[in-house]
Amino acid sequence: MIKDQEAGLPRSELCRKHRLSSATFCKLKAKYGGMELSDAKRLKQLEDGNAKLKRPLADAMPDNVVLKDLLGKP
Known part of the structure; x- marks a missing residue:
């Protein structure tokens, strides 16, 4: 386009x-x-991979907060 x-x-x-x-x-x-089409496709692949890596971290963050609260650490 x-x-x-x-x-x-x-x-x-x-x-x-x-x-x-x-x-x-x-x-x-x-x-x-x-960008060329191949560059745009590569960017999309990298963004998707980054999202997959961030998801487990985001899932673990609330658990870390609860554990810190239980242990009394700031």
Whole structure:
């Protein structure tokens, strides 16, 4: 979509074609603008992997707080 817009297709037409709001298109352009498709796919894979790694940590954090409260440590 970004390449189509850079090629001269109006943003309003692109948004209508892909059923996006103008604000969403601007966010996507800010995030993925200037990237090749392979770079964007790699970024998505890294973000997914990062989310998978953060999930167990977030699940363990409340347990740590409870244990610290029981032990009386700040």
